[in-house]
Amino acid sequence: MTDTTPGPGSVALVTGGAGGFGRALTAKLRALGVTVVLADLDSERNRQVAAELGAPFVALDVTDRAANRAVVEQVEAEHGRLDAVFLNAGIAGGSRETLDVDEFLRVVEVDLFGVVYGTEAALPALRRAGGGSIVVTASLAGLSPMATDPGYSVAKGGAVAFVRSMAPRLAGEDITVTAICPGFADTAIIDPIRGEFEKAGFPVLTAEEVADAMVAAWASGEPGAAYIVQPGIGAVPYRFKGVPSARTATGETAVVPEALRPPSMR
Ligand SMILES: NC(=O)c1ccc[n+]([C@@H]2O[C@H](COP(=O)([O-])OP(=O)(O)OC[C@H]3O[C@@H](n4cnc5c(N)ncnc54)[C@H](O)[C@@H]3O)[C@@H](O)[C@H]2O)c1
Numbered sequence: 001m002t003d004t005t006p007g008p009g010s011v012a013l014v015t016g017g018a019g020g021f022g023r024a025l026t027a028k029l030r031a032l033g034v035t036v037v038l039a040d041l042d043s044e045r046n047r048q049v050a051a052e053l054g055a056p057f058v059a060l061d062v063t064d065r066a067a068n069r070a071v072v073e074q075v076e077a078e079h080g081r082l083d084a085v086f087l088n089a090g091i092a093g094g095s096r097e098t099l100d101v102d103e104f105l106r107v108v109e110v111d112l113f114g115v116v117y118g119t120e121a122a123l124p125a126l127r128r129a130g131g132g133s134i135v136v137t138a139s140l141a142g143l144s145p146m147a148t149d150p151g152y153s154v155a156k157g158g159a160v161a162f163v164r165s166m167a168p169r170l171a172g173e174d175i176t177v178t179a180i181c182p183g184f185a186d187t188a189i190i191d192p193i194r195g196e197f198e199k200a201g202f203p204v205l206t207a208e209e210v211a212d213a214m215v216a217a218w219a220s221g222e223p224g225a226a227y228i229v230q231p232g233i234g235a236v237p238y239r240f241k242g243v244p245s246a247r248t249a250t251g252e253t254a255v256v257p258e259a260l261r262p263p264s265m266r
Pocket of ligand 1: 015016017018019020021022039040041060061062063088089090091092110111137138139140181182183184185186187188189190
């Protein structure tokens with residue numbers, strides 16, 4: 001487990017930083033003395049949000065692979081280092097009844113490929129900082145099927161699988177990759193369905209509860225962990241069941257060839 005302490009002198013980048021989780025997270029990190037660069041789609045409103053939080057703003061569409069790299073270079077050039085990246089930008093689909101493949105692809109592009117591009121861009125800078133943390137905002141929908149939004153479930157499930165696959169590769173470099181898997185939380189993304197929760201008396205998380213889990217994941221996250229955040233539960237690591245191993249002809253557990261395992265698992 002990496003134990004880096006977010007505090008004065010450390011620099012964090014938050015994508016989707018002007019949204020509900022991004023704002024709550026930025027405020028918490030700023031209160032700890034962290035320099036936070038807030039990245040989001042370019043708009044007057046998003047620039048204003050950053051200014052109010054005391055965070056420099058950078059315009060970023062996370063689906064633009066080259067732009068992810070340029071933003072990280074800008075952060076290093078202006079602030080000297082990068083210690084933590086919160087890959088948090090995301091959208092949900094809106095077609096609850098039909099399979100809209102164009103929408104499906106768009107959600108996967110933002111919620112999954114945005115994470116992959118963000119990771120690719122951040123890794124060289126985290127290495128130059130001597131280690132660091134990548135915290136991906138996935139979702140409970142990545143662990144449990146979401147029948148009303150399959151594209152979202154695929155993207156978030158992919159993000160969890162990406163985090164779990166990357167973690168052992170980076171373990172030897174002191175770079176911790178974790179996923180946050182919140183249930184429904186009170187941000188703009190649930191605007192179209194908020195009324196249903198209110199009618200049913202269904203509890204939703206506050207953005208602050210999720211932001212607490214994100215800060216904890218930076219400070220003391222277990223590599224590859226996916227932290228469920230649910231109302232009344234707090235943040236708990238999801239216990240993956242694992243899969244049955246292959247058996248040899250003589251019935252023994254087969255071990256994956258050493259060359260196919262990451263260096264940290266050889
Ligand atoms: N609120 C929930 O119920 C909930 C639950 C689980 C996971 N999440 C995830 O949390 C993350 C943050 O969402 P939120 O709840 O704060 O919602 P939000 O809508 O308030 O914030 C999302 C932010 O992402 C930004 N964004 C969207 N597309 C982008 C792009 N292409 N490039 C850069 N930025 C982009 C938006 O401008 C917005 O600021 C998302 O990944 C979302 O899927 C939300």
